[in-house]
Amino acid sequence: xxxxxxxxxxxxxxxxxxxxxxxxxxxxxxxxxxxxxxxxxxxxxxxxxxxxxxxxxxxxxxxxxxxxxxxxxxxxxxxxxxxxxxxxxxxxxxxxxxxxxxxxxxxxxxxxxxxxxxxxxxxxxxxxxxxxxxxxxxxxxxxxxxxxxxxxxxxxxxxxxxxxxxxxxxxxxxxxxxxxxxxxxxxxxxxxxxxxxxxxxxxxxxxxxxxxxxxxxxxxxxxxxxxxxxxxxxxxxxxxxxxxxxxxxxxxxxxxxxxxxxxxxxxxxxxxxxxxxxxxxxxxxxxxxxxxxxxxxxxxxxxxxxxxxxxxxxxxxxxxxxxxxxxxxxxxxxxxxxxxxxxxxxxxxxxxxxxxxxxxxxxxxxxxxxxxxxxxxxxxxxxxxxxxxxxxxxxxxxxxxxxxxxxxxxxxxxxxxxxxxxxxxxxxx
Numbered sequence: 001x002x003x004x005x006x007x008x009x010x011x012x013x014x015x016x017x018x019x020x021x022x023x024x025x026x027x028x029x030x031x032x033x034x035x036x037x038x039x040x041x042x043x044x045x046x047x048x049x050x051x052x053x054x055x056x057x058x059x060x061x062x063x064x065x066x067x068x069x070x071x072x073x074x075x076x077x078x079x080x081x082x083x084x085x086x087x088x089x090x091x092x093x094x095x096x097x098x099x100x101x102x103x104x105x106x107x108x109x110x111x112x113x114x115x116x117x118x119x120x121x122x123x124x125x126x127x128x129x130x131x132x133x134x135x136x137x138x139x140x141x142x143x144x145x146x147x148x149x150x151x152x153x154x155x156x157x158x159x160x161x162x163x164x165x166x167x168x169x170x171x172x173x174x175x176x177x178x179x180x181x182x183x184x185x186x187x188x189x190x191x192x193x194x195x196x197x198x199x200x201x202x203x204x205x206x207x208x209x210x211x212x213x214x215x216x217x218x219x220x221x222x223x224x225x226x227x228x229x230x231x232x233x234x235x236x237x238x239x240x241x242x243x244x245x246x247x248x249x250x251x252x253x254x255x256x257x258x259x260x261x262x263x264x265x266x267x268x269x270x271x272x273x274x275x276x277x278x279x280x281x282x283x284x285x286x287x288x289x290x291x292x293x294x295x296x297x298x299x300x301x302x303x304x305x306x307x308x309x310x311x312x313x314x315x316x317x318x319x320x321x322x323x324x325x326x327x328x329x330x331x332x333x334x335x336x337x338x339x340x341x342x343x344x345x346x347x348x349x350x351x352x353x354x355x356x357x358x359x360x361x362x363x364x365x366x367x368x369x370x371x372x373x374x375x376x377x378x379x380x381x382x383x384x385x386x387x388x389x390x391x392x393x394x395x396x397x398x399x400x401x402x403x404x405x406x407x408x409x410x411x412x413x414x415x416x417x418x419x420x421x422x423x424x425x426x427x428x429x
Contacts (some may be wrong), residue, residue, distance in 0.1 A: 085122050142196070
């Protein structure tokens with residue numbers, strides 16, 4: 001690793017004690033819940049944020065990277081990951097529904113997350129740490145000079161910011177920024193780190209170059225996975241269990257409109273993900289075809305890979321005939337006019353259309369999760385090329401033990417007779 005740059009913005013706090021000084025009970029070997037129940041005064045806080053245009057499902061991927069970094073930090077000190085509140089995402093386009101400062105518990109099961117790493121909501125961090133102050137904000141960036149030499153190396157250095165950071169100082173010299181919609185939050189110091197490599201490449205900076213008790217990594221998507229597709233990756237991914245109330249809505253919808261239940265579909269589910277290990281191919285899935293049909297920006301951004309509505313309907317009809325199914329569940333971000341066209345072309349289509357009250361209660365993110373949950377339980381699934389929404393459904397179906405041949409499928413463009421299908425990523429237990 002290249003030598004670490006000098007990071008000067010320290011708060012003057014005392015050095016953190018060693019593992020032996022704190023006692024073995026606070027270190028690896030204990031569960032995440034045990035760590036969370038320890039004395040808060042010994043704990044350091046890792047916060048993060050992502051480039052604003054990034055969508056919900058890419059942000060879920062960044063969480064996996066941050067979880068890997070936290071596991072590295074926990075080998076030396078006591079840390080907790082502060083979950084960045086949700087809000088103001090591009091795909092959440094219900095303009096009259098307030099969608100900001102949304103806690104993770106609205107979308108995911110926090111006890112499940114805590115079985116993997118210690119986490120807390122942002123408001124819990126405010127209450128525990130003494131206020132809405134973040135000691136050190138690091139804005140992550142690529143190296144200005146790139147890596148044109150052809151040799152990849154993992155490295156991190158304190159560097160001047162290549163672009164103006166998205167923070168401004170107020171008259172008290174505190175840094176103000178987006179901070180997930182919490183206008184009262186202030187950063188005490190802001191500086192830039194050039195990074196190249198996996199998430200844990202920044203661990204030495206957090207452990208040795210700053211004594212800040214709370215550290216935020218902005219633009220955390222610049223960090224890569226430590227070990228993509230390995231056991232640590234899948235432990236974190238499996239821990240991202242959807243919130244129970246959203247699963248319940250999806251299950252009721254399956255039962256009422258799709259003749260689908262876990263018992264009949266042979267899709268067993270356990271609340272404790274650490275005890276759930278299903279043999280691949282042992283699950284059947286519900287008697288319907290699951291479809292994710294991405295539209296909007298994909299129509300022009302991935303024109304060659306996305307079929308027309310008519311082309312998609314032709315593919316769906318062929319699959320229904322081949323599979324002996326009569327119903328298709330469609331998750332789509334299509335405009336209302338396109339949805340109406342789909343209804344005319346595909347009367348077999350079933351969709352989850354939330355009422356106004358359900359939309360206010362579950363938000364756009366919750367509705368998307370319900371769509372993913374229903375698609376995950378289908379007898380056969382076909383998605384959209386390079387869509388992280390479809391990719392998350394692949395993972396969910398893999399966890400549920402459905403046959404890979406029924407999972408890793410995607411629409412081809414209208415000009416393609418055949419196209420490359422998604423890669424099978426097998427769960428590592």
